[in-house]
Amino acid sequence: MITRSAHEMSSAMVSGEITSQELTKKHLERISAVDKEVHAFLHVDTEGAMSQAKAVDDARARGEKLGPLAGVPLALKDVLVQKGIPTTCGSKILEGWRPPYDATVVTRLKNAGVVILGKTNMDEFAMGSSTENSAYGPTHNPWDLSRIPGGSGGGSSASLAAFQAPLAIGTDTGGSIRQPAAVTGTVGVKPTYGGVSRYGLVAFSSSLDQAGPCARTVLDAALLHGVIAGHDPKDATSIDSPVPQVVAAARSGDVKGMKIGVVKELNGDGYQAGVRSRFEESLEHLAKAGAEIVEVSCPNFEYALAAYYLIAPSECSSNLARFDAMRYGLRVGDSDGASAESVMNFTREVGFGREVKRRIILGTYALSSGYFDAYYGSAQKVRTLIMQDFTNAFTKADVLVSPTSPTTAFKIGEKANDPLAMYLNDIATIPVNMAGIGGMSVPNGLAPEDNLPVGFQIMAPAMQDQRMYSVGASLEASLLSQWGAPLLSKIPALAGSK
Template sequence: MTDLTELSANELIKLTALQMAERLRAGEITSVQLTQAHLDRIAAVDGPADGQGTGVHAFLHVNTEEALAVAAEVDAIRAAGGTAAQDLHPLAGVPIAVKDLIVTIGQPTTAASKMLEGWMSPYDATVVEKIRAAKLPILGKTNLDEFAMGSSTEHSAFGDTRNPWDLDRTPGGSGGGSAAAVAAYMAPLALGTDTGGSIRQPGAVTGTVGAKPTYGAVSRYGVIAMASSLDQVGPVTRTVSDAAALQELISGHDPKDSTSLPEPMDGLLEAARNGELAGLRIGIIAELEGEGFQEGVLARFQESVQVLKDAGAEVSEVSCPHLGYALGAYYLIMPSEVSSNLAKFDGVRFGNRVVPEGGGTIEQVMGATRAAGFGDEVKRRIILGTYALSAGYYDAYYGSAQKVRTLIQRDFAAAFEQVDVLISPTSPVTAFPLGEKLDDPVAMYNNDIATIPANLAGIPGISVPAGLSEGLPVGIQFLAPARGDATMYRAAAALESRLEEAWGTPFWAQAPDLAAVSEAAPAGVGNAPATATAGGEN
């Protein structure tokens, strides 16, 4: 067996999840070694749990004892051999992080809100049940914008998460914690949720791979609801193949989720390993390039399109004429569902209770609880949604937004009659400085302009790194028809592999040095190489 004197912890945490799994099965490393290396990395670079200081602050809770216990169990099963060892899931023993919107037994689930601070769930979400059954050690719960409402992870009640590429910038949102954990080598895999881009947009600005499966492909049972018709759980990884493998693990029909698709999602990893582009029809979405997109983002996008053409893909431009209305429709539909889903958090039915001084009526307790428990962005969306659903305005706002949603779904249906997948930049901008857009909600909302349409239509989407603009990651998004996840993974993996050939190294291996926050790193835990040379500078 190769121990960490031959394969250092620094090298170990920089393998892909599938490479880790292969070495575990071969007996070259143990799950305890692998899990401990990631726990040491978290201790070295993540900073205090309160979000103060210069650390990344990707985690709200670190699950040390349980993670090591699961790792030891996997090692014991493999050491014993026999049927039990053969029956282990291929990813067994590979650590994973979980967004703190997904309920877990034995760990707090807070949704990054004071309303749920310290809450311990009595049950596991279906995706967590699948993770536990496959024996992946859960490293902990990751930070997010409160109740998943935001695009920068600055709306967490427990402190900002920082982008590992530049600690003065945001990691995107709402799932910035999961993306930052993967980008900073604190976890090889993570789970996120995507309501309007909360997996893909953080993926784009942190240089990670983020995938939103077809709506209903992955169970939402046990995921604290934001907007039920839009929410979807998905993988956060460093490679497309890792994302495909994780989606295969967590997908499948769940009778506890009424929106769960009846058929399984098989063949995703096989599609990601295909890499064949000849004959694949790729459509450039005319409405998702140009005005509002940074010059460097468009440059990386155009370079990626050329790479696809050179590899044999058939590339053409398609129009989805109603996408210009997607942002407006989303910010009526989503807040309306938020106002309904969060109504139960009132200190009486759910949530931490705040009682006014001297006592009060039920209504006064509810008012005090919601005033103290919810942050400004959550309050903003509840108020907007309640207004949109109110008598006299329902048809004018919510009803009209649903009609626009139908038009967008028809746009995509027409586009997919012409092409197999669609392509666009994932985010119009690279990671922006912390605090830059906090006082301008509309500017913050515009970060999701390219990702929101997929949620409105229920189709799958994935963001893959496409290089750098002024030293910061740029992401490219692929969209596919509903249930076309395999085709999406095929196209994304093909671009990923060809860009890697051009760069001479995987993009995830180019992450910047984190020495500024890891001077006290435990022995054997090092820093990512500062060799970020992908793409050009703009």
């Protein structure tokens, strides 16, 4: 049962084959059995999950009309606040904090009857591509426990691949949903910026952050997308227009006549051989399904990584000023006579990890008088150029595609001391965030050289998210008929599983 899709689990509950309480219990047991190896969760809310499941079962028994994901368990990235449930963002500075309110995403999940199992591990404040920057230790990739599960949302992606949850929520500032999806053989979607409310999402880089669905199938991602998306007056940057028809697109998976643009600059040197060969193979599948493959050029994408590592740190240096040891979170050094400023300075020194400090300092520099124009100002101009590249490319193609990540999962520790090498993991995912458009990663096989999962990225214009789902579902269906079983059926069994 736990290896089924969320949609199949939902059908099993509708038909009476299983209750939400039984389903939730199976997942909680799975977490107990394998999370010592995987470490996907920072907090498991056994009691809360079981009571949410009971509420759904009771409502079903009363004959109430329930949504398509009612009773299905989900893993929540620990960067979204859930009332009364510890929320750490992978940081010591928030250890033990229990938020007094729900994020809008959480409210919508609860209203839809989705059962929240717990909070998943992440790079501290979502800064990283490996989940190694978590103050609570790394998450391990279920495909190979010595490897990273991607980041920052490595806990969410690993929980799906380890069958601890059929659905998860991630957040994506530069690729934190899509790259973990790619390296774990799962599906991850970064919706159009403003498509999903950021209310209650602890801010890293406000002009880039976006929450989105993580799942094992394209249809499951679409169903979850449908639950969490839509205008929210509590988020001033939320888009006040109808949610794209993502579920219908995922069900039809029709790409006939669609123009698919291959971004010339997001391939070639620096991309692993197996990543490239799987990408080419996926293009053939889409062509066979009736899409027209064209090549497009986005010449300014080569500057995207540099611009991102100025814009995101600049915004984070401002956003993380809220962790001041005064109103919530950690306070250290509050002895008699200590000043507020010394307590603040000492708490931030003790509470923040290395990468967070590195980015705060970089952002402080980029925004400082005398350097602003050369760094942050120039990065904002590059952002304009990247948006222009997308606008031009979308006149030639309905969607754009590339490999999601240049390599498969690397070893834990391999890049930990080389920030620039680590930043390169996001080279293909960052342009999407800079332009505020939608991006999806769909598993498209294993790299022959290491037998590890590879991801295929699909990018669509703002508020045209349904196009990604059409392409993703088409590719998923073609690959499924080629393989005969989902990619995750090839994953090695974990020692904790019976």
